Amino acid sequence: MTDTNTFNQPLGGNEMPRFGGLASMMRLPVAASAAGLNAGFIGVPLDIGTSHRPGARFGPRQIRAESCLIRPYNMATGAAPFDTLQVADLGDVPINTYNLLKSVDIIERHYKPVLDAGCIPLTLGGDHTIALPILRAMKARHGPVALIHVDAHADVNPDMFGERIAHGTPFRRAVEEGLLIGDKVWQIGLRGSGYSAEDFDWPRQQGFTIVPAHEVWWQSLAPLMADIRAKIGPDTPTYLSFDIDGIDPAYAGGTGTPEIGGLNVPQALEIVRGCRGLNLVGCDLVEVSPAYDTSGNTALLGANLLFEMLCVLPGVHYR
Numbered sequence: 001m002t003d004t005n006t007f008n009q010p011l012g013g014n015e016m017p018r019f020g021g022l023a024s025m026m027r028l029p030v031a032a033s034a035a036g037l038n039a040g041f042i043g044v045p046l047d048i049g050t051s052h053r054p055g056a057r058f059g060p061r062q063i064r065a066e067s068c069l070i071r072p073y074n075m076a077t078g079a080a081p082f083d084t085l086q087v088a089d090l091g092d093v094p095i096n097t098y099n100l101l102k103s104v105d106i107i108e109r110h111y112k113p114v115l116d117a118g119c120i121p122l123t124l125g126g127d128h129t130i131a132l133p134i135l136r137a138m139k140a141r142h143g144p145v146a147l148i149h150v151d152a153h154a155d156v157n158p159d160m161f162g163e164r165i166a167h168g169t170p171f172r173r174a175v176e177e178g179l180l181i182g183d184k185v186w187q188i189g190l191r192g193s194g195y196s197a198e199d200f201d202w203p204r205q206q207g208f209t210i211v212p213a214h215e216v217w218w219q220s221l222a223p224l225m226a227d228i229r230a231k232i233g234p235d236t237p238t239y240l241s242f243d244i245d246g247i248d249p250a251y252a253g254g255t256g257t258p259e260i261g262g263l264n265v266p267q268a269l270e271i272v273r274g275c276r277g278l279n280l281v282g283c284d285l286v287e288v289s290p291a292y293d294t295s296g297n298t299a300l301l302g303a304n305l306l307f308e309m310l311c312v313l314p315g316v317h318y319r
Contacts, residue, residue, distance in 0.1 A: 009082050010072050018068040024089035025124070026067045026307065031088035034119035038085040039313055041122050041306065042114070043092035044107060047289075048100045049129030049167040051160060053256040055289035059299070060092060060124040062290040067303035077273060078318045079311035087310065090114065090121075104133045104165060111137035115281075120313055122306055125286030127256065128155055131241050132170040134282065135179040142237035142281050146184035147171075148228065150271055151243035152191055152213070152259040154203050167256075167287075175206050182207035184232050188224075188271060189213045189246035192259035213246075213262050221267045225274020232278055240275055240283040240309060242268075244302055252301055254293020265301065272308040283309040 011027035021027050025041035034040050043060025050056060072082045081087065093110045095103040111134055114121050123134065128151070138145050149155075153168065156175075160166040165173065171187075174180050187203060191213040194200070200210055211224065232238055245255040248262035263271075288302045310316075 034114040034117040037119040039120045040090040042090045043124045044126035044130045046095045046126045050127040055291040056127045058290045059288035062299040066300040081316045084317040108133035115141040123284035128167040146232045146238040149187045150246040152245045189263045221270040237281045238278045252298040254298030276312040
């Protein structure tokens with residue numbers, strides 16, 4: 001039996017009321033450095049790359065607040081991540097809220113020592129612009145990565161208002177910069193209206209596999225994830241990028257660019273749980289905008305999906 005006393009544990013609800021205590025992710029200890037950690041939660045409070053409803057800069061704080069309800073053992077999967085992984089909250093990246101390009105550089109520099117310490121980052125966004133600097137840091141550590149991208153949008157615009165870096169462009173830039181393994185990229189949940197067929201055709205031309213939301217309505221995504229695992233393989237460094245607007249706004253309306261007809265919550269859980277067995281080197285959960293999330297349900301879903309991501313990292317113990 002693993003001695004869990006050697007690993008950080010979330011503050012329990014019987015030790016401190018859940019509405020009290022430190023407002024860290026899952027009420028875990030806060031660490032100043034990634035040294036000695038297997039995984040760390042990092043907030044990136046940035047939304048100056050967004051194009052419609054703002055507010056994702058407040059996403060990390062609200063996700064942390066809602067995470068106080070999460071307990072350390074996953075009843076559905078048997079995952080007990082705090083038995084074998086040293087995990088902490090690494091706080092927030094000190095972005096420059098007046099300058100997007102400077103912020104992108106700050107984020108990349110911030111993640112490099114985290115990765116160099118062997119710590120797997122679990123990121124609380126922030127808008128989807130943040131995926132680009134994180135993937136840049138990933139390439140410096142691991143080389144190009146496979147990608148599982150959940151989103152309503154492909155985020156492969158050539159530019160937005162003439163700007164090459166924004167929340168709708170990160171995966172176009174990632175292809176151009178050689179950050180991704182093109183035939184090991186899946187984009188799941190894409191939907192809505194567009195400017196032309198090019199919006200979804202361009203990623204297909206790069207080798208991406210597109211899974212539009214309407215093609216998987218009312219379906220389990222477990223078979224899809226089994227196929228993805230087989231094609232990526234257990235050794236390929238893999239990144240999971242999860243935009244909360246991939247989920248239908250009936251369940252996750254607190255986001256900047258909602259689209260009807262999206263994935264449901266069980267499908268979201270199937271996607272994340274289906275990553276078990278992959279060599280996950282990092283994950284993010286982005287685009288939670290608390291101002292449009294009056295019930296807290298969107299941030300609560302985001303917090304739980306981040307916990308599920310923790311539960312599928314390499315080295316997690318299953319009881």
